[in-house]
């Protein structure tokens with residue numbers, strides 16, 4: 001089972017997209033200049049991390065109270 | 070406790086009809102949006118570049134005049150009848166205004182579409198801003214006038230319902246939804262008079278050949294006198310839904326009724342005397358007047374921030390009622406599975422982003438950087454194109470069952486639809502903003518001409534790709550929306566599976582606020598005074614300089630002469 005409701009996860013993922021898109025602009029101002037391909041790979045990596053976090057067996061981590069139903 | 074269609078069957082029919090009209094406009098408008106995206110980026114060109122303005126006029130008119138306003142008259146009719154708990158007084162009158170609005174739309178659409186058909190000698194490629202020097206066939210102006218009169222009569226209908234209620238309840242506070250409708254109509258009358266005068270006194274006679282020319286700056290100023298207020302005409306029903314429906318579907322209550330009233334009064338006061346902020350680059354208006362408009366505009370931040378606070382506080386209250394805890398953990402307790410909630414919440418998030426680009430637009434000096442660039446298109450697709458449009462679509466998932474008695478069909482599809490819109494707009498709007506900063510103009514089929522833009526970040530090709538990706542997702546989202554609507558309409562009637570027709574109660578009630586908030590006469594009076602202060606001198610100055618009908622001549626050859634003089638001067642050197 002996942003750590004959070006799959007629909008909440010989906011919304012969370014959709015939410016990260018504008019943040020990733022904006023972070024690319026920030027990266028340019030900080031002197032990193034990721035190409036489009038690099039940005040897409042980086043974005044996918046972040047998404048994989050979030051999905052991994054959501055589905056990682058909870059018992060491997062310090063137990064936390066569940067936030068949702 | 071029952072659904073709206075059971076309580077008010079006749080009104081439900083009217084609300085339904087208005088919503089269906091809005092949905093047709095939305096579907097068509099979105100298709101033209103996709104055409105524009107593909108054309109501008111040179112990915113796929115199905116129309117001639119010379120027809121681009123006709124398509125863009127259809128896109129603008131169908132979406133920001135037809136879709137939004139038909140949807141909001143539906144919402145307002147619902148708000149008035151539900152909150153006063155009484156039907157509209159005279160159904161023949163109600164169908165008259167609906168008929169005027171529909172007829173006006175059709176009449177205005179004929180010459181626009183005529184522009185695409187060679188056999189028809191009509192055109193109205195004047196964009197949804199329709200000021201001179203662009204000229205439309207007279208039928209367009211007649212249609213526009215009928216449409217606006219239709220909305221005026223709709224307002225009369227709601228005010229009559231309110232007055233009848235008032236006679237029976239002389240001492241009660243105005244119910245909040247009715248208060249919202251009345252304050253909104255207050256500035257709608259005030260502002261749309263400007264555009265009606267411009268159309269009837271100048272543009273229509275000019276299109277009929279009665280006047281040889283008109284004062285272009287005057288018609289621009291009269292349009293923008295209305296053009297900013299119309300933005301709030303779209304936003305106030307959106308706020309109404311955020312204040313009354315969003316807390317309810319989140320499982321909570323509105324944080325404060327008096328605060329909501331203050332917000333609506335502030336919008337009544339400040340919506341109209343700000344229009345000149347769209348004319349920061351117009352020669353012929355002194356900087357001082359522009360400065361006044363900018364100051365008023367910055368004051369509008371106040372009710373916007375109050376709204377952000379109230380809405381988030383109400384949602385948090387809802388989440389905690391549902392058992393949410395922690396500083397941010399409560400966010401997980403919200404009903405994210407509900408497309409009504411998720412759609413409106415995402416629309417709110419995008420509106421916050423739009424607030425930031427809006428501050429850039431509003432600054433008199435910073436505006437020079439972005440004026441008439443793609444940035445502005447990026448900005449208003451976040452405001453009207455998402456905050457308003459996405460809220461309306463999400464709210465439809467609640468309203469459709471209310472007004473038809475049919476449960477919503479395809480709820481997961483509906484959820485996917487609102488998420489898809491958010492994604493599409495993320496890509497499209499971001500690229501438009503960035504393109505604008507690089508100087509890419511709006512309102513052109515050929516943005517590149519013989520010029521290569523250099524974005525600070527990335528390349529034009531990359532921005533184009535992002536716009537195409539976003540535009541395509543948005544179009545798909547619209548198709549999904551219409552699919553859910555049709556799926557719902559094909560279903561059977563079953564009121565037992567539909568929530569009752571109610572709206573959110575308030576934690577802090579109307580009685581907690583001063584009575585003067587309900588003194589609508591006073592607020593309208595102050596609004597009129599502010600408008601006179603903001604507009605009397607600029608209009609007097611414009612008319613004083615070049616007369617009611619302008620100096621004549623066409624702006625275009627004058628530019629060419631300047632170039633010719635330069636060429637001659639260079640040749641003689």
Ligand code: HEM
Pocket residue numbers: 098099100102103105106109125126128129132133136137196197198446450453454455458510511512513514539540541543544547
């Ligand atoms: C399917 C989704 C949409 C797409 C792909 C889209 C695309 C576009 C594009 C590319 C332009 C700029 C054209 C140019 O300046 O050359 C534009 C303009 C515009 N759009 Fe959209 N749009 C969409 C939805 C909406 C919605 C939902 C609204 C409002 C409710 C809206 C309102 C407008 C307005 C008012 C303009 C300006 C028209 C003008 O400059 O006269 N659009 N749209």
Ligand SMILES: [Cu+2]
Pocket residue numbers: 296297300344346347
């Ligand atoms: Cu404005």
